[in-house]
Each structure stands twice: as C-alpha cells, then as structure tokens.
Amino acid sequence: MFLATGIAQDSANALTEPDRGDQQAVTVLGLVNYVEPWWIQIVKSLAIFLVIFALLPILIVYERKLLGPASRTATAPNRVGPFGLMQPLAEIVKFATKEPSRPTTSVGFLYRLAPAIAILTAVGSLAIIPFGGVQNIFGTPVGPVRDRRLDRPPLYVFALAGISFYGIMLGGWASGSKYAFLGAMRGAAQLISYEVAQGLALLGVVITAQTLSLTGIVHAQGNIWFFLPQIVGFTIFMIASFAETNRAPFDLVEADSEIIGYFAEYGGTAFVAYLFAEYANMIVVSGIAVTVFLGGWLMPFGIHPPGWVDPIVVLVKIAIVLTFFIWIRATLPRLRYDQLMSFGWKVLLPLATLNAVVTAIVVVS
C-alpha cells in the first residue's frame, strides 16, 4: 500500500498528460475521471491497512472456531474475553514478550529482514484491491488506485508475489538450519510452480474483460460475474491460491505437524510476522478472487446500493472466500511433495493454458 502510494506520487506527472486510449477506455467502462488529493491517499491507505490488520486476529479466531467442530479435534479457545475473541491479543502479548534469539549459524541481517519482506509484500498487495467505485465524500473524490497511476495491477500483484518468495527463501536460508532450508526450498519450488498457473488463470478473465485494470474488470462483470463463464479459470485460480498462500492442502511449506518449515528457527515477533503475512496473503488473494471472479463490489440480482455499502460488500465477499479457505483446510489432507509438483505442472498448468487459449478463441471468434 505504501509502495503503491509512492508509485502514485511518482507517476502523478503522467496523470496530467492526455491519453486517448485511456479516455476511450473511460468512455467504454463508465469510469469517472478523477484526481484525488494527496492526503486522501494517505488516509485511504491507513484506513485499509488498519481495517485489514484488525481483521487478521478475527480471522485467526474464526479459523479456529470453524476448524474445531469441522475436524472434530478440539474446541476453539474460549477462555479469553467473550467467546475467546481476545485470544490472539493474549498470544501476541505472549509472543512479543519472548526473548529475541537467533541460531549461532544464522545470518543476522537477512534473518531479521526476511519476515519484514514477507509482511511488506503481503500488505503491499492490498493496495490494488478495489473496495468500491469512485465516491464523492464531502466534495472530495475517493476511489480505488487509479489505473494510470498503478499500471497493470495484476502484474503488480505477481511482482510482489515474486518478492514475497524472498521472504520465505531468505528466512529459510539465513536461519542456518537444514530443516528451515529444506522447508524454504520446498516453498520456493511450490510458489514458482503455482504462480504460473495462477497467472494463466487470470489471463482468461483479462481476455474476457479486455482490460488489465481491476476496476475495469469489475465494471465488465455488470451482466454476469466472471466465475461462471470462467469456471475453469476460477477453479484453477483458487487451487493455485491455496498453494500460493501455503494453505492446506498445499501447506507443506510450513507443515505444522512436521518439523520442516522455513520458519523453524523463528520465534517471538518474527514468527508472528510470518503468521500475519500468511493470513494477510489469504486476505489479498481472496480480495483478488472477489475482484476478478466474484464481481467486486457489485451486488447480485441487480441491486444497486448506495456507494458507502461497496466496501462492506467487498469485505463480506472476502469473508465468504476466506470461509472456503478454512473449509478446505478442515477437509483435505496435505499433499505429498511429488504429488504437489506433478499436480501443478502436469494438471494445473496445461489446464490453465488451455483455458486461456479457448477463452481467446471464443472472444475473438
């Protein structure tokens, strides 16, 4: 998000230049040409950041509440606060009061930098999720990150996902532990394998909507949300998202029942950073799935609520997708490493390619 604000400031000069192609896109998609003051961007960034970070502990509690009865293991924590809602706060206090320590074989600077990279890339990806159309709040236009300022948002997401790979790889390598390094190697291979399928799955939507801008994609879903015509792409995207966010059944990067995990040597706040990065990644991926496949802030059945409902609609849709994430985790067992690789390269990638090609043929013809 902060990165996005920086990019926005850098390309503010380009904003004043007239661009005929963009003007045409504006006319076609019904976007409003607007200029946000600089301070509204800071307010917006802080609001989204704080709301999402307030949602993370709630998400953790919610996951436990669902996992408990679903997998018949244990009851969710319910002692701290009403319904156990304060449990993450207690755990954060517990983690924060741990003594910071690192293995003697670790590389200090990178060991400390890696969790920061993980959480920065996760938060940075939040910047492009549109939480609503352009609103007029007391005469100030407020809207999602403008397409001109942040060119090609899907590419931005994939660039940040590529950097988040460093968070895992550096963390595992700099720990100076064989187990952590093995976990990091697994994670790196998994992220690279499934990123390809994820990108190709998005390609079908981009071809259908004929735009790379996420707000444009949302506006293109006025008639029908893309998860129906792009059901194959949607399925591939969701499966690849499970792998990208290291969630079950592809959670062998962290494999909480095994010892191998890239954060095997991390404890205290650094571990919390990795944990929060994972859950923030879940929210980001859910946000992209909502934007691209589930109609963004649009409501079904032709309901057109007032503008202030838009962020709530997006958050509710994100919550539904997150529930699906947790539901899958409660259901499916973890894949073996060779199953993971063969599934990604032999099934998902050809399917995603086929989906993109077929979509292109259908759109062109």
Add this chain to the structure above:
Amino acid sequence: MSYDPGDDVIQVVREPAPGPAAGAYRAFGETLRGLKTTFSRIVEGPTTIQYPEEKVPVYPRFRGRHKLHRFEDTGLEKCVGCSLCAAACPADCIRVVSPENTPENRGSAGERYAAGLRDQPEPVHLLRLLRGSRARLTRSRWGTTTDASDYTRSDPDLHQGDAARRVD
C-alpha cells in the same frame, strides 16, 4: 529378463486403475463428499462439554464423595475412629484422627462398642460414598482436602443432581 518368483507367489487382486472419468470423480467427487462431511459437522457444532459451566447428569450409582453418617436418634457420629476405612480405601485418601469423647462434648458413640451394647461390631455403614454425588471441583491442588465436618454436614450443594438420586 525379469525375476521369476515361482509358483508360490501370492496374487494380489487390485481394482483396475481409474480411467479419466473415474479419476476425475476421485479428484472432485470425493473432495466434494469430504467438504459435505466437514460442513455438516460445522453446522452440527462442537460436541465438547465445557465441564465447569456445562454438566452432564450424574448417573444414580455414580459415587463422587464420602459421607460420614450419624445416628438418627442421638445425632452422634457412627464413626468410632477404628481406621479400618483408611486401611481399606483403595485410593488411600482417608486419614482418621479421632478426638476423645468428653462428658461435656460427646461426638461419637464409641463407648457403645466398649460396653458391648452394639450388636453389630463391624464398622459398616458408617462411611459411605454418596450416590449421585459429584467429585469436588477446585482450582487448587489441596482444594479437595477436607475434614470430617464436611462429610457429616448435610450439604445442600453436595447434590448437584435431583434429590431423588440420594440413595444412602
């Protein structure tokens, strides 16, 4: 040339490898079935009983607590301090400390044994585990340690179940 195991090889009958349709069913159909199972369990809710807040009914013959009995007519304790119960207790949780009877403060009917007045010299039916009673619930380690006054008192909250379960 492959290895010939001979005649006494056990033939394992396997089901045929799934074709495309069966493989797709295994991948998706079984996954959906699992999703249905977990979803129905989420709807069903947790089955754990939060013990201190929620309590299952105690079975009538469950015995969780001791009770020291008194004579109905005189109100004296039936216990004479013979410590046979302590010797017999399988959990080794009874310790008998018997005070002396004084003319002013007469707690037990011990001298009835000494005088041979009692026709039932065995110390039975003096100390019993109370039927339908729960074990004491405390948060400290020594919270379950009590003295005899707790056992002789007719404790209203001794019985968490209904009064009909009190079969002494």
